[in-house]
Amino acid sequence: MDFIYQDPYPILKDDTQYKKITSDYVSVEKLGTREILTIDPKGLELLAQEAMNDVSFMLRTAHLQKLNNILNDPEATDNDRFVAYNLLQNAAVAVEGELPSCQDTGTAIVMAKKGENVYTGVDDAEWLSKGIFNTYQMKNLRYSQIGSYFDV
Secondary structure, three states, rough: OOOOOOOOOOOOOOOOOOOOOOOOEEEEEOOOOOEEEOOOOHHHHHHHHHHHHHHHHHHOHHHHHHHHHHOOOOOOHHHHHHHHHHHHHHHHHOOOOOOOOOOOOOOOOOOOOOOOOOOOOHHHHHHHHHHHHHHHHHHHOOOOOOOOOOOO
C-alpha cells in the first residue's frame, strides 16, 4: 500500500465576502529566496477584536438571504415565516452594535491556520485572546462561560 497524505482540514471553495480591516501591521520581507509575511501582534489583536464584533452583531449576507427566501417561499408554513421574520428583526437590532444577535455570547472559539511563511514572533493565541477580551470590554456581551478566565 502506498502512503497518500491528505490535509485533515482542506480549504474548500469559499464564496464569503470579506472586508479589509487595514493594511497596517503586515509586511513582506525577503529571507533568501523566500518571501515571509510578517505580522505585528497588534494585527492579530485587531483581527480577533473585529471578528468577535462581527460574529456577535452581524449575520452573513448569505444567511440573511436564506431568511428572506423563507419569507418568499410559497411552501413555507406560517410558523416558518414567523421564525424567519423574527430572526430578521433580531438581526436589524443587533447590527446597531448595542445588543448581540445571540444573548448567550460567552464562548469564543478561534480556529486559525498559518503557513510556514508567516511570522509573528509571539504566542498568537495570547494576542488573539487579547482581541476577544477587548471586544468583551467595549461591547455589551454576556460573560457566561468566560468570566472566570479574564480578570474583570
